Amino acid sequence: MMNFEAITIKDIATALSLSVSTVSKALSDSHEISEKTKKIVTEYAEKHNYRPNPIAKSLKQGNSKSIGIVVSTIDNQFFSQVINGIESVAYSKGYNVIITQTHESFELEALNIKHLTYRSVDGILISLSTETSDVEHLKSLHKKGLPIVFFDRITDEIDTHKVIADNFNGAFEGTQHLLNSGYKRIAHITSSPNISITRERLNGYAKALEQAGIEFNEDYVKYCMHGGRDIDEVKNAMNDLLAMDKRPDAIFTTSDRITTTTLLLLQKMKIRIPDEMALLGFSNTQLADALNPPLSTIYQPGFEIGKNAIEMLISIIESKNPITEFETRALPTQLFIRDSSSPVKKRSS
Amino acid sequence: MMNFEAITIKDIATALSLSVSTVSKALSDSHEISEKTKKIVTEYAEKHNYRPNPIAKSLKQGNSKSIGIVVSTIDNQFFSQVINGIESVAYSKGYNVIITQTHESFELEALNIKHLTYRSVDGILISLSTETSDVEHLKSLHKKGLPIVFFDRITDEIDTHKVIADNFNGAFEGTQHLLNSGYKRIAHITSSPNISITRERLNGYAKALEQAGIEFNEDYVKYCMHGGRDIDEVKNAMNDLLAMDKRPDAIFTTSDRITTTTLLLLQKMKIRIPDEMALLGFSNTQLADALNPPLSTIYQPGFEIGKNAIEMLISIIESKNPITEFETRALPTQLFIRDSSSPVKKRSS
DNA sequence: TTGTACGCGTTATCAG
DNA sequence: CTGATAACGCGTACAA
Numbered sequence: 001m002m003n004f005e006a007i008t009i010k011d012i013a014t015a016l017s018l019s020v021s022t023v024s025k026a027l028s029d030s031h032e033i034s035e036k037t038k039k040i041v042t043e044y045a046e047k048h049n050y051r052p053n054p055i056a057k058s059l060k061q062g063n064s065k066s067i068g069i070v071v072s073t074i075d076n077q078f079f080s081q082v083i084n085g086i087e088s089v090a091y092s093k094g095y096n097v098i099i100t101q102t103h104e105s106f107e108l109e110a111l112n113i114k115h116l117t118y119r120s121v122d123g124i125l126i127s128l129s130t131e132t133s134d135v136e137h138l139k140s141l142h143k144k145g146l147p148i149v150f151f152d153r154i155t156d157e158i159d160t161h162k163v164i165a166d167n168f169n170g171a172f173e174g175t176q177h178l179l180n181s182g183y184k185r186i187a188h189i190t191s192s193p194n195i196s197i198t199r200e201r202l203n204g205y206a207k208a209l210e211q212a213g214i215e216f217n218e219d220y221v222k223y224c225m226h227g228g229r230d231i232d233e234v235k236n237a238m239n240d241l242l243a244m245d246k247r248p249d250a251i252f253t254t255s256d257r258i259t260t261t262t263l264l265l266l267q268k269m270k271i272r273i274p275d276e277m278a279l280l281g282f283s284n285t286q287l288a289d290a291l292n293p294p295l296s297t298i299y300q301p302g303f304e305i306g307k308n309a310i311e312m313l314i315s316i317i318e319s320k321n322p323i324t325e326f327e328t329r330a331l332p333t334q335l336f337i338r339d340s341s342s343p344v345k346k347r348s349s
Numbered sequence: 350m351m352n353f354e355a356i357t358i359k360d361i362a363t364a365l366s367l368s369v370s371t372v373s374k375a376l377s378d379s380h381e382i383s384e385k386t387k388k389i390v391t392e393y394a395e396k397h398n399y400r401p402n403p404i405a406k407s408l409k410q411g412n413s414k415s416i417g418i419v420v421s422t423i424d425n426q427f428f429s430q431v432i433n434g435i436e437s438v439a440y441s442k443g444y445n446v447i448i449t450q451t452h453e454s455f456e457l458e459a460l461n462i463k464h465l466t467y468r469s470v471d472g473i474l475i476s477l478s479t480e481t482s483d484v485e486h487l488k489s490l491h492k493k494g495l496p497i498v499f500f501d502r503i504t505d506e507i508d509t510h511k512v513i514a515d516n517f518n519g520a521f522e523g524t525q526h527l528l529n530s531g532y533k534r535i536a537h538i539t540s541s542p543n544i545s546i547t548r549e550r551l552n553g554y555a556k557a558l559e560q561a562g563i564e565f566n567e568d569y570v571k572y573c574m575h576g577g578r579d580i581d582e583v584k585n586a587m588n589d590l591l592a593m594d595k596r597p598d599a600i601f602t603t604s605d606r607i608t609t610t611t612l613l614l615l616q617k618m619k620i621r622i623p624d625e626m627a628l629l630g631f632s633n634t635q636l637a638d639a640l641n642p643p644l645s646t647i648y649q650p651g652f653e654i655g656k657n658a659i660e661m662l663i664s665i666i667e668s669k670n671p672i673t674e675f676e677t678r679a680l681p682t683q684l685f686i687r688d689s690s691s692p693v694k695k696r697s698s
Numbered sequence: 699t700t701g702t703a704c705g706c707g708t709t710a711t712c713a714g
Numbered sequence: 715c716t717g718a719t720a721a722c723g724c725g726t727a728c729a730a
Contacts, residue, residue: 006469008723019701024725034699051467055407056723059706064404075429083423087450096468099448101436118400119445120355260635286609287636357707368717373709383715405707408722 007048016044027052058120066096067313068116070126072104072227077256077284078302079127082151085306086125093314095122104227106131113137123147123313128155130192130227147316151309153195154328161312162328165300167197170333171204171252174280174298177337178250179212183278187220187241187248189234189258191227198223201254201282220248228258238265250278259283263295274339288336299334356397365393376401407469415445416662417465419475421453421576426605426633427651428476431500434655435474442663444471453576455480462486472496472662477504479541479576496665500658502544503677510661511677514649516546519682520553520601523629523647526686527599528561532627536569536590536597538583538611540576540604547572550603550631569597577607587614599627608632612644623688637685648683 009027013020018037026033026041027050044050058064069086071079083099090097098121100112109129116124124146126138135155142148142158151163178186188205191198206216222237224230241248253259259281266273273279273294283297308329316323358376362369367386375382375390376399393399407413418435420428432448439446447470449461458478465473473495475487484504491497491507500512527535537554540547555565571586573579590597602608608630615622622628622643632646657678665672 009725010723020724021702021726022700024723025700028725032699037699053408053723054468055404055413056706057725058404059402059408059708059722060724060726062706073429074423074432075426077424080422080424080429084450091464096447098445101433115440119403264635285634285636286613287634358709359707369707370709370718371716373707374716377709381715386715402707405722406709408706408724409708409710411722 006053007050008053009050012041012044012048012050016040063122063317064096064120065094066098066119066121067310067317068113068119068121068124069097069099070109070112070116070124071099071101072127072129073101074099078152078300081284081302082127082306082309085303085308086310087306088303089307089310089314095310095314102129104130104229106134110137113141117141117146123149123317125149125151125309125313127152128195129153130195130225133194147313149309149313149316151305153197155196160326161309161316162326163305163309163312164197164200164328164330165305165333166330167200167333168204168207168330170282170298170300170335171201171254172208173204173333173335174296175205175208175252176212177296177335178252178278178280179208179214181278181339183250184214185217185220185246185248186250186252187222188252188254189222189224189237189241189262190254191223191258192225193223198254205252219244224258227255228261231261234258234261235265238262238269242269248277250274250280253279253281255281256283256285256287259295259297260285260287263287278339280339288338294339296335296337296339299336301331301333304331355402356399357402358399361390361393361397361399365389412471412666413445413469414443415447415468415470416659416666417462417468417470417473418446418448419458419461419465419473420448420450421476421478422450423448427501427649430633430651431476431655431658434652434657435659436655437652438656438659438663444659444663451478453479453578455483459486462490466490466495472498472666474498474500474658474662476501477544478502479544479574482543496662498658498662498665500654502546504545509675510658510665511675512654512658512661513546513549513677513679514654514682515679516549516682517553517556517679519631519647519649519684520550520603521557522553522682522684523645524554524557524601525561526645526684527601527627527629528557528563530627530688532599533563534566534569534595534597535599535601536571538571538573538586538590538600538602538607540572540607541574542572547603554601568593573607576604577610580610583607583610584614587611587618591618597626599623599629602628602630604630605632605634608644608646609634609636612636627688629688637687643688645688646685648685650680650682653680 009020009023013023023041026038027045074080074083087097098116102109102112106129109132135157138148139158142160149161154162154164175186190201209216224233224237226233228234251262253262263279266277271277279295281295281297284300284302288295288297358369358372362372372390375387376394423429423432436446451458451461455478458481484506487497488507491509498510503511503513524535539550558565573582573586575582577583600611602611612628615626620626628644630644630646633649633651637644637646
């Protein structure tokens, strides 16, 4: 039924005593081939399950119909949702997807990008690692014409399309919710300030405080340089916060991992949520559902981010004329409130 | 520094006034080339950052140095761990990895496999979908010589290497733990009986009951045909169980999703774990850590499964002589006990 | 309307 | 030791 040992155009040509080019043209429905021959050829091809060899095609056409993805880890709900979104579009447009992981290492990021270009991908979708502050390696590739779209963790040093969650608004609304619920001393445990999402979220948090007339307190902001992968980072942050004179009455966390780790620590310390300490975190896992009601969460539209990113990338790849206008899309997040006695509410920002 | 517009062997040849073949041989360190020319060529190549075009190489050598992966969803801790394991080996051996998802659909599975073969992968790593009972499409490919390694959800209709978690023992030990803790009426919420892991786990569960002299009760076993993706499936199972005359005092669940969903439902119903109802589940998420101590979990060695599977696949691909002996590896699971007052214990099965 | 010839970048074979 | 030539499968000028 299906063919592993594939047949080639040549096979069809000899079998039908035609020339290779005639067959090739017939298969691509060229107008310079008679309907009769077309029919014979396509029928034979169909019957013998002919598929053009994508490798030969690539070599000939100078493209590989494959695109590279660079994320920190796929072992992360947000990124796997993004990847689902990417694939949903990519496959339907005949593109292949190669996924690579940086594990938050700058070195691995550079290496992956190198490998992807050696594999001659037609374009790259990338979310920068926490360690990355220098984007020269990407800049030079971009200058040489490699289509790149950034998502989630972006840089403003390169002019191209970008897709992010609306982190500023998400953080703003989330913090505002805590403030409206009566919390005054809101701490913020976040990732490396290297990455854009950290800054965007910090700004949203600060803006909400400012608007409520509460002074921004540097000591309430704790950075986890490894994004919470290292449990001790979060533990230290927590200990610092709990030892403060003006101990916070709420914690706003970023990233799935920091959120779950903070939750775990609070539970281990037998600190009741949200009575003793409210918890609000960015999270894309079902965790929050399972734990209903202690913490509120901010959900990022991973799937949509992926879809938008790949669509933009393909439009760059396939556009004949160079693109001059680049767009940065910020997709709305969703706030799920679970720390009040009211039933779960759902708002979109 | 890095080159996107790659230079070719031809470029080197003309630049050094050598022939293409000489350069090619020099680069592959052939013994029929003088050390002097080798040095000149490699130095020039190095300096101009020459990389062989993998597409041309593939066309010539008839392989693609890429392997296909088929899983249900990457949005699943277990599978992303497997993929991490696969990648850790694949990239170091110069292989590329193409990940596809079935979303538990037979149709999508067949389609993905088709696409992978069209993309001329050198081999396939696959974990069957819950819907799959017919493996003819794989059988014919395997007969035609496509290297295949099964992992996790396997079939015994095809003779090749297979890698699984030791589901039988994992389920056996887990059930035994519940029995030893004094639970007598242990229910089992599991996935589709189509897939191997369901049967293996059911057997381990039944064996533990038998050994404890407890009769196997068909009514205590509930199947979720969609693997818990559909929350109503789990809800129905739970309702059935709770309505029974001899209501179970413990539930043994399989798969991350069923476990978390069951947990969620128990919490919503305000049923205390483990006092009113003990919960034991296969789980690879951090969920269990965060929820310490209500439920015990059985952890599957995803990373190792991935590593073993890809190593076997590469050995098939690269072996000159056809392989006659095929192996099925069952890697030990880990039981994490959290439903007793004793500190978290860790045993390996 | 069909066929011929060439090139994509690489390696392998054979000749010099 | 080095170079010319063919071939992998496909597409496309150009010729017939």
